Amino acid sequence: MITQPPEDDRFDVDRAVQDALDRLTLMANASEALSSTLELETGLRRLCRVLVPALADWCAIDLVEQDAKGRLRRVVVEHREPDAFPSGFLEGLLPAADDHSQAPLARALRGAGPLRLSDFPAPEETTGADSLHVLELQTFRQLGARRAVLVPLRARRRVLGVLTLVRNGPDCPSGMDSQERLPLIEELAHRVAMAVDNAHLHAQISNTAERLQRSLLPDLPRDGPLDIAARYDPARASAEIGGDWYDAFLLPDGALTLIIGDVTGHDLKAAVSMSQMRNMLRGIACDRKEPPGKILARLDAANEILYPAQTLTCLYALVTKPDPEGQWLLHYAAAGHPAPLLVTGTGDTRFLTAGRSLLLGAAPDTIRPDGEESLPPGSTVLLYTDGLIERRSETLDDGMTRLRQHAAALARAPLETFCDELMTGLGETSTDDIALIAVRIPPAGSAPYTATAE
Structure with missing residues (x-):
């Protein structure tokens, strides 16, 4: 004969089971x-x-x-x-x-x-x-x-x-x-x-990486007729640090070098790798008077030897003026990096899509072509990382259109305001690091240009 446990005992067991379930749920x-x-x-x-x-x-x-x-x-x-x-x-x-x-x-x-x-x-x-x-x-x-x-x-x-x-x-x-x-x-x-x-x-960790990145960002060259400004902002949503950077310096012949890049990753390692790439590129650029595509090819070769698993995007550009009466020129090469944006003084905008090749670290033997563009008086050239235009909820074309619209509306604003407003208008919704650097060409009738190095 099977006997049932007393009612009180069954109640105690049920209560113990329920308490255990409540604790697990909590x-x-x-x-x-x-x-x-x-x-x-x-x-x-x-x-x-x-x-x-x-x-x-x-x-x-x-x-x-x-x-x-x-x-x-x-x-x-x-x-x-x-x-x-x-x-x-x-x-x-x-x-x-x-x-x-x-x-x-x-x-x-x-x-x-x-x-x-x-x-x-x-x-x-x-x-x-x-x-x-x-x-x-x-x-x-x-x-x-x-x-x-x-x-x-x-x-x-x-x-x-x-x-x-x-x-x-x-x-x-x-x-x-x-x-x-x-x-x-x-x-x-x-x-x-x-x-x-x-x-x-x-x-x-994030603060250490951010301090490292900010300490490596350069003082912008101010000796010359070109107006130059740059911004860097770490990722807001993820609290992670990536490998975004910008650079600018004058070469001995007076050409202004503009660099922007993004090392793959979002951690302290990416920030350290960024510093290594930046310094290597600086050394190559100062040592070799070569077209931008050749410079990026040399960086790719050095990266393959020293850091074979590292990939990055980079855009290397030179702003030159052949003679005092000539027009400013942009010579550039982009390795997997978003195309620079040209904004005229009247608000016309277009992306410069020449000189494109694969990102660095993907195929070291890749041919790195160059692009060349005449820069009208009063125009602005904007170099930026993908955090400015990429959003998970939309296509890349949507982000690029939004950038063109914002930049066109700011075509005549002072360059510092131009950069601030882009960061405010586009950076608030970004979940990635953002770096950008912009150069403003002197308006027509400005003083003749004399090539000098800082």
Whole structure:
């Protein structure tokens, strides 16, 4: 005979199974919230919306502010009634606390925890409380608090912040701050800490690469009749650094060299490779008085020997004026790079499509042809990387048409304004690095040109 377990036992088993499923669901939702975006604060806010009201009536995440001598910044406060308080309510930099502060936040930062709180005196009833402690008590009173748990966010032997979970009403024996739930909360805090630590490491790497790139960008030559301007902006959406660069310098015969390139990749390695390519190309250009196609062919050969797995696009150009009465000329070669844009003083635009060949590193024996273009007085030549025109949601032709339209509208603007407006109008929607360099030809009737090197 098969006997059924007592009703109470079946209830306990069902409840245990349901609790386990709830915990697994909560952890899965928390992980998804943290991994759903590259923006740390956005991920933390999404996490808090998972925890409220599943674990708490409201929660807060405070992170150590590195630039504020270890003070905490409240980056998220999430309440179960989101419309009860304005956006950003109670968020911001918190008061400093000394090493002996009894504020629960300060104690958690010193490594104590998880802290379980059930006594919340009024701020005026606490003697000797520092400003952080007073603010914390004011927050508990303002938002309501009957029970609270504060867990330090630890990663790599450091406390990066504090997670605070609060219940306003009575809690059940297996509630938020019970011994059964504390391991779950600690695991959640660990995942938050890892997300914060990873975000910090990512930012450090990105900042290092960006500083490297910016340190390699040249001072533009200003000695001569040509107006020249350039811009560089790292990727906005991905927080990654690529291999985009520009360069400009005067050769001994007075020719202005213009270079723009893009090394494959979006990381510190790409930034380092960019610096290597830039310096090699500079050396080749200064050593060899040869057409642009020949210069790129020499760079390709050197790249094949020294960095055989590296590919890049590059556009090398020379702006010259054969004699004081002659017309300015652009000699150029493009290895897999977007075509330069010519904008006349009257707003006519066209892409210069001669002198094209494969990107560097793909086929070292490729013939690298040259292009030549006469530059009308008052015209502008724009060299740029693909981040200015490429978008995932549209064709390349759409991006090139948009660039022509923006540039035509800015044909008579000062060159610095021309570049600024292009970056504002086209760069805001880009997810890639952008580099550009532009040269403005003197208007008709300007002073005669004398070739000089800087």
